[in-house]
Structures are given as structure tokens and as C-alpha cells.
Amino acid sequence: MQKRKKYPLSRRIRRFFKKQFRNPRKRLFLELAAVAVIIGIVIFIALSGQNIATDDVKEGVAYIEGLEATDTASIEEELRQLRRAERKAALESGDLDVWAQFTDIAIMGDSRAMGFSSYNLVDESHVFAALGGTIRDIDTYTDQLVSLNPSNIILCYGLNDVGYWSSVNDYLSDLDKTIEELQTLLPQAIVYVNSIIPVTSSALESYSKEVSERIQDIPDWNEAISQHCEDNSIPYIDITEEVETHRDLYDVDGIHMQKAFYEYWAIDMITEVTENE
Known part of the structure; x- marks a missing residue:
């Protein structure tokens, strides 16, 4: 040898x-x-x-x-990204049950957020959503939120908001007020903003010309909202990549999502939530 x-x-x-x-x-x-x-x-x-x-x-x-x-900040960021990748891999592999992570989370939003409860993925007591919902509807759920007392609140609005607010700057102003109201209501809770899911090109035909034009601006709105959240230390959940990767999981109306998409969405949610624990 x-x-x-x-x-x-x-x-x-x-x-x-x-x-x-x-x-x-x-x-x-x-x-x-x-x-x-x-x-x-x-x-x-x-x-x-x-x-x-x-x-x-x-x-x-x-x-x-x-x-x-x-620059120690670059090392810390590298470690943070490593932890995120590890958590996401564990959720995707099933080592961590993603749906078991929603025990202390409230999801608020429109009809697409309703899918979390209507598909029996998250307990309906944790989902505060309605058809046509916007951030103006937060007050509707005040009593239920206080009763639930969640540590994390995820705002999944945007599609209908685009039709009501004439500009993203006006929207951001009201979004800040909404977050402030929630934090006053539940001081210990962390409020997250989820990126807006766009609709398919074929679905645009179901809207008026004015609303359709605004909806086509959703990517620009997402960019502005993301930057605003970064500038103001508001946790932002960006699911743009998941939407693009799984475009086959749009429902037939081109607006809502099929059940299979919600697991991808939930994994991005939990990955961000655990980052702030």
C-alpha cells in the first residue's frame, strides 16, 4: 500500500x-x-x-x-439566506408540515385568500377574506382578530384594490394606515404584506377597459409595494416567482388559483414568517 x-x-x-x-x-x-x-x-x-x-x-x-x-453585513445576509433555503427545503420535502405552521397566523384578503379555508387547508377561524375584499375591509374583522389574537397577520389583497385606488402611491398611504390600525389593535402582532397575484391575459376581458388597464400595471405595483416595504421595514412576501413557475395552476377563469398552488404559496409565507420569529 x-x-x-x-x-x-x-x-x-x-x-x-x-x-x-x-x-x-x-x-x-x-x-x-x-x-x-x-x-x-x-x-x-x-x-x-x-x-x-x-x-x-x-x-x-x-x-x-x-x-x-x-463588511460583516454581507456575511450575516449570507447566513440569513442559508437559513431561509434550509427552511424552505424542509417544507418542500415534507420534513416540516406546512399547514401545521398556521396555528398562530391570520390570513386576510380577497377571494383568492379564501382558498386557504375553502380548500380546507387552513382552519377557517384563521382566514378573514371575502369576495371583492380590499384593505378597506379590515374593520369588518376587528372582533374576530382580537379573539384569535394571532402573532402574525398576512395581508393578501391587491387585485380589487387596483381597481379602486387610482395610483399606487395613494394605495401605499392607505396601506400604511391599515397596518397601523392592525398594530394598534394587536401590538404584539407582525403584519406582512403579500405581493399581488396578477391575472392571465385572457381574464382581462372580464373587466372594464379602465380596470383592465390598471390590472395590467400589477407588476409595477408589486415593485413599488416591495420597495416601500423594504424602506419601512415591513415584512414582504414575494410570490411572483411561484406564480410565474406555476402558471398552469391558474383556475379556468384566469383569476383564481387551483388548490395545488396554495402549498407553494403557503411555503413562501411560512419561510418569511419564521425569518421574523
Whole structure:
């Protein structure tokens, strides 16, 4: 048998750390540990009154200075995206039952949100939705919301709102008021805004010309709403990719969604909700 080559200790240590640094979590932990050790060494030297200027200490100081210049926010974002991917994979694989995650969530919206209860996916006591619903209808559910006392409220409006509000800026102003009302009603609850699901091109024929033109602007509305939520630290659930990927799951009217779509929708919801727990 060929004798395994034995590398010098210093080289083996370097190879070990390079391997660990490929993993973003391990990289962050190692960096923090290294900072703690090096700071400890520097403090020890300072307290001992020794004038030691070894190459190791010089390298340690240089490393700390380098970490100070590092954008730790990018590492934190990388870890956050990793956690999101892990949770979503667990939900998609069935390791986590997505519907069991809705015990402390209220879904509010229009007829498309009604599908969560009408398809018997989420308990109807957690779904506050109606045909033609808009954010103006929040007050209708005040008593039921207080009774449920959910930790998370997801707003799934937009299609009908586009027909009532002449501009997205006017809509955003009223959306902020709606969120404020909900937070006053339930101070501990986190309010989420879900992206608007557009309709198919064939479904546009069922609307008046004016409303049809507004509905075609839904992608622009979603972009404006998403940016507004980001600017104001409002959690935003973007299901645009799921809608595009599963266009075959539109119902025959081109407006509502088939039952199979709701699991994809729910996974995006829960992925975002767990991010804010």
C-alpha cells in the first residue's frame, strides 16, 4: 500500500482552515473565535507590561484591522439566506408540515385568500377574506382578530384594490394606515404584506377597459409595494416567482388559483414568517 504523504503541521493547519472557511457558518464562527483569542493575547501583553513585537502578534493585529474593514453585513445576509433555503427545503420535502405552521397566523384578503379555508387547508377561524375584499375591509374583522389574537397577520389583497385606488402611491398611504390600525389593535402582532397575484391575459376581458388597464400595471405595483416595504421595514412576501413557475395552476377563469398552488404559496409565507420569529 502506498504510504500516505505527511505534510508539515503548518500546512495541515492551513488546509484545515481553508476547508472550514468554505462553509459560511463555520467561517463566521472561526472569525469571531479568532478575534476573541487575538484580543486576549493583546490584552495579556498590555497588562504584563512586556514590550513584545513578535511576528505572530503583528499578524494578529493586522488580522483584527482587516476584520474591522470587512463588511460583516454581507456575511450575516449570507447566513440569513442559508437559513431561509434550509427552511424552505424542509417544507418542500415534507420534513416540516406546512399547514401545521398556521396555528398562530391570520390570513386576510380577497377571494383568492379564501382558498386557504375553502380548500380546507387552513382552519377557517384563521382566514378573514371575502369576495371583492380590499384593505378597506379590515374593520369588518376587528372582533374576530382580537379573539384569535394571532402573532402574525398576512395581508393578501391587491387585485380589487387596483381597481379602486387610482395610483399606487395613494394605495401605499392607505396601506400604511391599515397596518397601523392592525398594530394598534394587536401590538404584539407582525403584519406582512403579500405581493399581488396578477391575472392571465385572457381574464382581462372580464373587466372594464379602465380596470383592465390598471390590472395590467400589477407588476409595477408589486415593485413599488416591495420597495416601500423594504424602506419601512415591513415584512414582504414575494410570490411572483411561484406564480410565474406555476402558471398552469391558474383556475379556468384566469383569476383564481387551483388548490395545488396554495402549498407553494403557503411555503413562501411560512419561510418569511419564521425569518421574523
